[in-house]
Amino acid sequence: EAQVTQNPRYLITVTGKKLTVTCSQNMNHEYMSWYRQDPGLGLRQIYYSMNVEVTDKGDVPEGYKVSRKEKRNFPLILESPSPNQTSLYFCASSPLTSGGASSYNEQFFGPGTRLTVL
Amino acid sequence: AQSVTQLDSQVPVFEEAPVELRCNYSSSVSVYLFWYVQYPNQGLQLLLKYLSGSTLVKGINGFEAEFNKSQTSFHLRKPSVHISDTAEYFCAVSYTGGFKTIFGAGTRLFVKA
Numbered sequence: 001e002a003q004v005t006q007n008p009r010y011l012i013t014v015t016g017k018k019l020t021v022t023c024s025q026n027m028n029h030e031y032m033s034w035y036r037q038d039p040g041l042g043l044r045q046i047y048y049s050m051n052v053e054v055t056d057k058g059d060v061p062e063g064y065k066v067s068r069k070e071k072r073n074f075p076l077i078l079e080s081p082s083p084n085q086t087s088l089y090f091c092a093s094s095p096l097t098s099g100g101a102s103s104y105n106e107q108f109f110g111p112g113t114r115l116t117v118l
Numbered sequence: 119a120q121s122v123t124q125l126d127s128q129v130p131v132f133e134e135a136p137v138e139l140r141c142n143y144s145s146s147v148s149v150y151l152f153w154y155v156q157y158p159n160q161g162l163q164l165l166l167k168y169l170s171g172s173t174l175v176k177g178i179n180g181f182e183a184e185f186n187k188s189q190t191s192f193h194l195r196k197p198s199v200h201i202s203d204t205a206e207y208f209c210a211v212s213y214t215g216g217f218k219t220i221f222g223a224g225t226r227l228f229v230k231a
Binding site: 004031033035040041042043044045048050056058059090092106107109110111112 | 122159210219220
Protein backbone atom coordinates (compact mmCIF):
# COMPACT_ATOMS: atom_id res chain seq x y z
CA GLU A 1 0.00 0.00 0.00
CA ALA A 2 1.31 3.43 -0.98
CA GLN A 3 1.70 5.47 2.15
CA VAL A 4 3.56 7.99 4.26
CA THR A 5 4.29 6.81 7.77
CA GLN A 6 5.29 8.86 10.79
CA ASN A 7 6.56 7.84 14.19
CA PRO A 8 5.73 8.36 16.92
CA ARG A 9 2.07 9.32 16.54
CA TYR A 10 1.98 10.91 19.99
CA LEU A 11 4.83 12.30 22.05
CA ILE A 12 4.99 14.18 25.33
CA THR A 13 8.41 15.52 26.25
CA VAL A 14 10.06 18.22 28.32
CA THR A 15 11.77 21.42 27.33
CA GLY A 16 15.28 20.92 26.00
CA LYS A 17 15.21 17.18 25.47
CA LYS A 18 16.24 16.42 21.89
CA LEU A 19 13.78 14.43 19.83
CA THR A 20 13.35 13.10 16.32
CA VAL A 21 10.13 12.45 14.44
CA THR A 22 10.60 9.99 11.61
CA CYS A 23 8.89 10.10 8.23
CA SER A 24 9.07 7.47 5.53
CA GLN A 25 7.36 7.08 2.15
CA ASN A 26 7.23 4.06 -0.15
CA MET A 27 6.17 5.84 -3.36
CA ASN A 28 9.66 6.79 -4.58
CA HIS A 29 8.74 10.47 -4.39
CA GLU A 30 11.49 13.03 -4.76
CA TYR A 31 9.76 15.81 -2.84
CA MET A 32 9.10 15.63 0.90
CA SER A 33 7.96 18.28 3.31
CA TRP A 34 7.18 18.91 6.97
CA TYR A 35 4.26 21.03 8.17
CA ARG A 36 2.93 22.04 11.53
CA GLN A 37 -0.77 22.53 12.10
CA ASP A 38 -2.01 24.96 14.74
CA PRO A 39 -5.61 26.04 15.41
CA GLY A 40 -6.59 29.05 13.35
CA LEU A 41 -3.32 29.00 11.41
CA GLY A 42 -3.78 26.01 9.14
CA LEU A 43 -0.67 24.22 7.93
CA ARG A 44 2.63 26.04 7.83
CA GLN A 45 5.64 24.61 6.06
CA ILE A 46 8.75 23.98 8.17
CA TYR A 47 11.23 22.46 5.72
CA TYR A 48 11.11 20.72 2.40
CA SER A 49 13.41 18.57 0.32
CA MET A 50 13.56 18.19 -3.44
CA ASN A 51 15.78 15.11 -3.33
CA VAL A 52 18.51 13.36 -1.39
CA GLU A 53 20.83 15.88 0.28
CA VAL A 54 18.75 18.83 -1.04
CA THR A 55 16.69 20.67 1.57
CA ASP A 56 15.38 24.21 2.03
CA LYS A 57 13.57 26.26 4.62
CA GLY A 58 9.85 26.75 4.60
CA ASP A 59 8.00 29.52 6.38
CA VAL A 60 8.66 28.50 10.00
CA PRO A 61 12.05 26.72 10.17
CA GLU A 62 13.32 28.17 13.47
CA GLY A 63 14.03 25.49 16.08
CA TYR A 64 13.93 22.60 13.61
CA LYS A 65 16.44 20.61 11.59
CA VAL A 66 15.97 18.06 8.84
CA SER A 67 18.12 15.67 6.86
CA ARG A 68 17.58 13.69 3.67
CA LYS A 69 20.18 10.95 3.44
CA GLU A 70 17.87 8.47 1.76
CA LYS A 71 15.10 9.12 -0.71
CA ARG A 72 12.42 7.45 1.38
CA ASN A 73 13.19 9.07 4.76
CA PHE A 74 12.93 12.66 5.95
CA PRO A 75 13.29 12.96 9.72
CA LEU A 76 12.42 16.12 11.64
CA ILE A 77 14.78 16.96 14.50
CA LEU A 78 14.08 19.26 17.42
CA GLU A 79 17.45 19.83 19.09
CA SER A 80 16.04 21.72 22.09
CA PRO A 81 12.25 21.65 22.06
CA SER A 82 10.30 24.48 23.64
CA PRO A 83 6.60 24.73 24.60
CA ASN A 84 5.84 26.88 21.52
CA GLN A 85 6.67 23.83 19.41
CA THR A 86 3.69 21.98 20.85
CA SER A 87 1.72 21.23 17.71
CA LEU A 88 0.44 18.63 15.27
CA TYR A 89 3.09 17.76 12.70
CA PHE A 90 2.54 16.32 9.24
CA CYS A 91 4.98 14.89 6.77
CA ALA A 92 4.04 14.87 3.09
CA SER A 93 5.54 13.67 -0.18
CA SER A 94 4.91 14.17 -3.87
CA PRO A 95 6.61 13.39 -7.16
CA LEU A 96 8.56 16.00 -9.08
CA THR A 97 7.84 16.74 -12.71
CA SER A 98 10.42 16.20 -15.42
CA GLY A 99 11.08 19.93 -15.22
CA GLY A 100 11.88 19.67 -11.53
CA ALA A 101 8.85 21.41 -10.08
CA SER A 102 6.36 19.90 -7.71
CA SER A 103 3.84 22.67 -7.49
CA TYR A 104 1.02 21.05 -9.39
CA ASN A 105 1.29 17.61 -7.90
CA GLU A 106 -0.87 16.25 -5.14
CA GLN A 107 0.86 15.87 -1.81
CA PHE A 108 0.38 12.64 0.13
CA PHE A 109 0.22 13.17 3.87
CA GLY A 110 1.18 11.01 6.81
CA PRO A 111 -1.23 10.49 9.72
CA GLY A 112 0.35 13.19 11.88
CA THR A 113 2.40 13.37 15.08
CA ARG A 114 0.92 15.16 18.04
CA LEU A 115 3.78 16.68 20.06
CA THR A 116 3.44 18.23 23.50
CA VAL A 117 6.44 20.00 25.03
CA LEU A 118 6.10 20.69 28.74
CA ALA B 119 3.34 38.05 0.62
CA GLN B 120 1.27 35.28 -0.86
CA SER B 121 -1.69 34.21 1.23
CA VAL B 122 -4.81 32.08 1.26
CA THR B 123 -7.92 33.22 3.11
CA GLN B 124 -10.70 30.86 4.03
CA LEU B 125 -13.55 33.15 4.86
CA ASP B 126 -15.37 30.90 7.31
CA SER B 127 -13.73 29.12 10.20
CA GLN B 128 -16.80 26.98 10.90
CA VAL B 129 -19.81 26.09 8.78
CA PRO B 130 -22.73 24.24 10.37
CA VAL B 131 -25.25 22.77 7.94
CA PHE B 132 -28.06 20.25 8.02
CA GLU B 133 -27.79 16.94 6.25
CA GLU B 134 -28.88 17.02 2.58
CA ALA B 135 -28.52 20.81 2.42
CA PRO B 136 -26.11 22.46 -0.03
CA VAL B 137 -22.86 23.94 1.21
CA GLU B 138 -20.22 26.38 -0.06
CA LEU B 139 -16.82 26.80 1.56
CA ARG B 140 -15.13 29.98 0.46
CA CYS B 141 -11.48 30.50 -0.43
CA ASN B 142 -9.63 33.54 -1.74
CA TYR B 143 -5.95 33.79 -2.59
CA SER B 144 -3.61 36.65 -3.27
CA SER B 145 -1.55 36.32 -6.40
CA SER B 146 -0.63 38.09 -9.57
CA VAL B 147 0.97 35.07 -11.18
CA SER B 148 -0.16 31.68 -12.40
CA VAL B 149 -1.34 29.41 -9.64
CA TYR B 150 -2.42 25.89 -8.98
CA LEU B 151 -5.27 25.48 -6.52
CA PHE B 152 -6.20 22.59 -4.27
CA TRP B 153 -8.78 21.56 -1.74
CA TYR B 154 -7.79 18.98 0.86
CA VAL B 155 -9.99 17.31 3.48
CA GLN B 156 -8.93 16.19 6.93
CA TYR B 157 -11.17 13.73 8.75
CA PRO B 158 -10.80 13.50 12.53
CA ASN B 159 -7.45 12.09 13.63
CA GLN B 160 -6.24 11.62 10.08
CA GLY B 161 -3.88 13.27 7.64
CA LEU B 162 -5.00 15.39 4.72
CA GLN B 163 -6.19 13.91 1.45
CA LEU B 164 -6.83 15.60 -1.85
CA LEU B 165 -10.42 16.45 -2.79
CA LEU B 166 -9.72 18.19 -6.07
CA LYS B 167 -7.30 20.46 -7.85
CA TYR B 168 -7.29 23.12 -10.54
CA LEU B 169 -4.30 23.27 -12.86
CA SER B 170 -5.67 24.84 -16.05
CA GLY B 171 -8.55 24.57 -18.50
CA SER B 172 -12.16 24.41 -17.39
CA THR B 173 -12.81 26.59 -14.38
CA LEU B 174 -15.23 24.08 -12.88
CA VAL B 175 -13.40 21.21 -11.29
CA LYS B 176 -15.04 18.04 -10.00
CA GLY B 177 -13.53 16.04 -7.19
CA ILE B 178 -14.23 13.04 -5.02
CA ASN B 179 -17.30 12.52 -2.84
CA GLY B 180 -19.50 14.80 -4.98
CA PHE B 181 -17.53 17.99 -4.33
CA GLU B 182 -16.75 20.57 -6.98
CA ALA B 183 -14.99 23.92 -7.05
CA GLU B 184 -14.98 26.89 -9.37
CA PHE B 185 -11.89 28.89 -10.20
CA ASN B 186 -12.55 32.60 -10.67
CA LYS B 187 -9.41 34.39 -11.79
CA SER B 188 -10.84 37.91 -11.67
CA GLN B 189 -11.97 37.45 -8.08
CA THR B 190 -8.98 35.25 -7.13
CA SER B 191 -11.37 32.76 -5.60
CA PHE B 192 -11.70 28.99 -5.54
CA HIS B 193 -14.89 28.17 -3.65
CA LEU B 194 -15.81 24.57 -2.83
CA ARG B 195 -19.40 23.37 -3.21
CA LYS B 196 -21.52 20.30 -2.67
CA PRO B 197 -25.23 20.22 -3.55
CA SER B 198 -26.23 17.82 -0.77
CA VAL B 199 -24.03 17.02 2.22
CA HIS B 200 -23.94 13.88 4.34
CA ILE B 201 -23.06 13.35 7.98
CA SER B 202 -19.84 11.72 6.77
CA ASP B 203 -18.72 15.01 5.21
CA THR B 204 -18.05 16.40 8.69
CA ALA B 205 -14.37 17.28 8.54
CA GLU B 206 -11.93 20.15 8.20
CA TYR B 207 -11.34 21.48 4.70
CA PHE B 208 -8.20 23.27 3.58
CA CYS B 209 -7.73 25.42 0.53
CA ALA B 210 -4.16 25.57 -0.78
CA VAL B 211 -2.26 27.36 -3.53
CA SER B 212 1.07 26.76 -5.18
CA TYR B 213 2.90 28.67 -7.86
CA THR B 214 4.15 27.64 -11.26
CA GLY B 215 7.61 26.14 -11.06
CA GLY B 216 7.71 26.39 -7.29
CA PHE B 217 8.11 24.01 -4.41
CA LYS B 218 5.98 25.65 -1.76
CA THR B 219 2.32 25.19 -1.05
CA ILE B 220 0.48 27.73 1.07
CA PHE B 221 -2.51 26.54 3.04
CA GLY B 222 -5.46 28.44 4.38
CA ALA B 223 -6.43 28.28 8.05
CA GLY B 224 -9.11 25.66 7.37
CA THR B 225 -12.91 25.52 7.56
CA ARG B 226 -14.62 23.08 9.91
CA LEU B 227 -17.77 21.69 8.32
CA PHE B 228 -20.33 20.30 10.77
CA VAL B 229 -23.16 18.34 9.21
CA LYS B 230 -26.13 17.91 11.52
CA ALA B 231 -28.90 15.33 11.28
